[in-house]
Amino acid sequence: MASRAGKIGAITAACGVGLLIIGSLGFLLPHANLVSLTPADFFALRFTVLQAALSAAVSCLLAIPLARALFAARFWGRAALVRLISAPFILPSLAAVMGLLAVFGRGGVLNDALVAVGAPQISIFGLGGVVLAHVFLNLPLATRILLLGWADIPTERFRLAQSLSFGRWAMFMHLEWPVLRALLPSAFAVIFLVCLTSFSVALILGGGPRATTIELGIYQSLRFEFDLSRAANLALMQTALCLIATFVMAAVWQPSGFGTGLDRKVLLRGDWSDGVIIALATLFFALPLAAIAARGMAGLMDLPNGFWMAAGRSIFIAVTSAFLAVWAALMLAMARSRGAGIWADFAAMLPLGTSSLALGVGAFLALRPVMPPQNAALILAVFFNAAMALPFVYRLLLPTCREIQSSYARLMASLGMSGWAVLRVVFLPRLAPILGFSMGLSAAMAMGDFGVIALLGAADQPTLPILAARLMSAYQMQAAASVTLWLILLAFALFWLFDHLGGRDAGA
Amino acid sequence: MKTILLAAGGAFLATIAAAETPVLNVLTYDSFTTEWGPGPAIEAGFEATCACDVQFQTAGDGAALLARLQLEGAATTADVVVGLDTNLADAARQTGLFAPGASTETTLPVAFSDANFVPFDWGWFAFVYDKKQLSNPPKSLTELADSEIKIIIQDPRSSTPGLGLVLWVKAAYADGAAALWEKLADNIVTVTPGWSEAYGLFLEGQADMVLSYTTSPAYHLIAENDDSKAAAPFEEGHFMQIELAGRLVGSDQPALADQFLTYLLGDAAQTALITTNWMYPARTPAAGLPKGFETLITPTKSLTIPADQVEATRQAAVDEWQAALAK
Structure with a gap:
């Protein structure tokens, strides 16, 4: 059924990911020796899974009312707000930590308010702080995933429900729950996996060694102890968790089974509670963002040497890796929706289960005999960032690809459409908003990535995140905050541009 | 586009020029080479005396430097490593990559001697x-x-x-x-x-x-x-943290590398280090410490x-x- 060209595309994408990840991790795996895992490693494993599961669960639960409210409410500036609340997802993690501390930390807005009313102050550090930060970073993604799902419910279904005088609960059970059931496993798994490899956020907000994650262990064993065996064990643990999560997600997934409509706009009547939910969410997202902006504002025009070259490098990496990620994800998602096996899921999710530090070290070793690794830093950064964005884009595209396939398969077959026609006439127009959002998301994520360039030691080729880190290590905290703010503004501009080019208004 | 071509052309010419002068590869930590770090002043100062080209390779910090050397092993192209410290010295020594170092006069507050490394600040x-x-x-x-x-x-x-x-x-x-x-x-x-x-x-x-x-x-x-x-x-x-530098045994520019280490402990480099690394100099320069350190x-x-x-x-x-x- 699937066309040959489509199959080749998907297999190429899968092989590309496999080569990049396995080629890089390959050097570590021979050192693995699972017998040598210590109690501390299992302690780290437990904390890693616990915080990731909690973060994913809370993000998904909060995303349900928020996505519904955003879908139902109609107000001026709604499209802009939907884009703005996506911003936390693309923040560099240290900037997010600083922003959250300005609100929830010592001397922050919240504690000042508590003091003012005579209540005891709270400390953000601990498991709660880790989950708070991960929810702040990932709730936007979960919300957008669900929002796209709501937009896929055919208008005709809402009309039918209205003419049958469905109440809010009946509407939820019959129309929205099937969508959630199809999308939540996806959203949960992606957020679970992204939190699994968290390092800085977990350590800083976790408040110390109680909050040790597997990624910290990998960092420690590669950087301080040069214990390749331990690094390999921990990297394998991460990959195993990723495969398990991907498998479970595929097992619990059910199609929403709505069939198709005429691709018309939906009208869902909202009420006052939507306004309250949107206002609270906006406050939660906007306060830390405002704090980050305030910190960076002072030196915004006082740019350090090499700023524009660094910005140019970051934008180049962002845009090229985004194209690559979206192409690979589209090939894999179309193939999966048209009958390919779970291998497509594994290929797309594999990068999330891989430590970027382990990958960087692997790439370094692989390149070493061929060329000075720093000469390949820019190109490698493009491929690694594309790989890191792939799982998100894949998860965003897959549900809609499946809906399209289940709705149009018979029509496409009876018309005998070629692979190219299927892509151009059936898939691309319906995927356009998601493709735009995915491009924007991938580009913005790559902008903030510290990643592989730092590991390859290309001293004369810093990107913006590296420039910011160097400023910090030279006491230039103000300049670092300003460069970070520029980074966020540029990333958000890219995100907005692509999301806008995707057409329709955001997510509805 | 034109500027890209010009830049590429410039880089090409620079490569040709560099081929004629010996290159000294200095592996150091990231913040050393930034405009706020000691790197630029030391590079310019040494190049003025050595008729050579100093090129920096970087890793995140002292520990990352060591990890990188352990990864590269004997294949490393670095001639000199600047930025290990006393806590990493023994592990670095065990790689067998470092050449014996000359003992140097320092103004450290403790007695210091090491078979492979010289201190440059602390x-x-x-x-x-x-x-x-x-x-x-x-x-x-x-x-x-x-x-x-x-x-x-x-x-x-x-x-x-x-x-x-x-x-x-x-x-x-x-x-x-x-x-x-x-x-x-x-x-x-x-x-x-x-x-x-x-x-x-x-x-x-x-x-x-x-x-x-x-x-x-x-x-x-x-x-x-x-x-x-x-x-x-x-x-x-x-x-105390004492930061160390050493020459690699596999360096193809051993004389130049030793010359660089001598320069690193000279007045000019030591003065630059104080207000860029914000550490004490391993050998207090003739002019003493800057005002404010008292x-x-x-x-x-x-x-x-x-x-x-x-x-x-x-x-x-x-x-x-x-x-x-x-x-």
Whole structure:
């Protein structure tokens, strides 16, 4: 059924990911020796899974009312707000930590308010702080995933429900729950996996060694102890968790089974509670963002040497890796929706289960005999960032690809459409908003990535995140905050541009 | 497009020019080579005397430098490594990659000799605070542990200052180290992966004190004209970090590499290091220390752990730290 060209595309994408990840991790795996895992490693494993599961669960639960409210409410500036609340997802993690501390930390807005009313102050550090930060970073993604799902419910279904005088609960059970059931496993798994490899956020907000994650262990064993065996064990643990999560997600997934409509706009009547939910969410997202902006504002025009070259490098990496990620994800998602096996899921999710530090070290070793690794830093950064964005884009595209396939398969077959026609006439127009959002998301994520360039030691080729880190290590905290703010503004501009080019208004 | 071509052409010509002059590859940590670091001044100064081209290769920090050398092994193209420290020296030596070094005169407050490395700057670890916020700083580690003062430290598993503190406590308290960590646990707001996150959080007001160096207040005083920061002198003494440089045995420019190490300990480079790395010079330049350094505290007792005992001490000390803080 699937066309040959489509199959080749998907297999190429899968092989590309496999080569990049396995080629890089390959050097570590021979050192693995699972017998040598210590109690501390299992302690780290437990904390890693616990915080990731909690973060994913809370993000998904909060995303349900928020996505519904955003879908139902109609107000001026709604499209802009939907884009703005996506911003936390693309923040560099240290900037997010600083922003959250300005609100929830010592001397922050919240504690000042508590003091003012005579209540005891709270400390953000601990498991709660880790989950708070991960929810702040990932709730936007979960919300957008669900929002796209709501937009896929055919208008005709809402009309039918209205003419049958469905109440809010009946509407939820019959129309929205099937969508959630199809999308939540996806959203949960992606957020679970992204939190699994968290390092800085977990350590800083976790408040110390109680909050040790597997990624910290990998960092420690590669950087301080040069214990390749331990690094390999921990990297394998991460990959195993990723495969398990991907498998479970595929097992619990059910199609929403709505069939198709005429691709018309939906009208869902909202009420006052939507306004309250949107206002609270906006406050939660906007306060830390405002704090980050305030910190960076002072030196915004006082740019350090090499700023524009660094910005140019970051934008180049962002845009090229985004194209690559979206192409690979589209090939894999179309193939999966048209009958390919779970291998497509594994290929797309594999990068999330891989430590970027382990990958960087692997790439370094692989390149070493061929060329000075720093000469390949820019190109490698493009491929690694594309790989890191792939799982998100894949998860965003897959549900809609499946809906399209289940709705149009018979029509496409009876018309005998070629692979190219299927892509151009059936898939691309319906995927356009998601493709735009995915491009924007991938580009913005790559902008903030510290990643592989730092590991390859290309001293004369810093990107913006590296420039910011160097400023910090030279006491230039103000300049670092300003460069970070520029980074966020540029990333958000890219995100907005692509999301806008995707057409329709955001997510509805 | 035109500028890209021009730049490419320029880079090509530069490559040709460079082929005629010998290249000295210096492997160092990231912040060394930035415009605020000592790299640019040292590069320009040395190139003016050596008829060579200095090229920097970088890794994140001292520990990352060592990890990179361990990865590269004998295939490394570096001629000189600048930025290891005494806590990493023995592990670095065991790679067998370093050539024997010449002994040098230094002005360090402790006797120092190493078969492979020369020191280029050094500092004492200390807890830094804001005088306007904290009027009565603790006078010892014990007093700090008994107080309600909130501190931020770095993780010894990922940062050199973090490891420095763990060795500090071990050097000062030996078998009593675990007990001290248990008392310190409730003072620690959080633990960061590296120095810059911790210092940034401290400047944002998230804690009363931060683990840094006795020289940190000099940065604020000299570069920012801000005299509000100070380091607290502790009765137990202060642990030292001595930063080291060494020549690689596989270098194809051994003479040039030795010449660079000599330059690194000369007046010009030592002067540049003081106000870029914000550390004490290994050999005080003729002009002395810059104005402002006289305001810094001078610990009466310098603590160290001999290089050949660090490896054995480190693992046990970090485990002790982890056990006490994970409770």
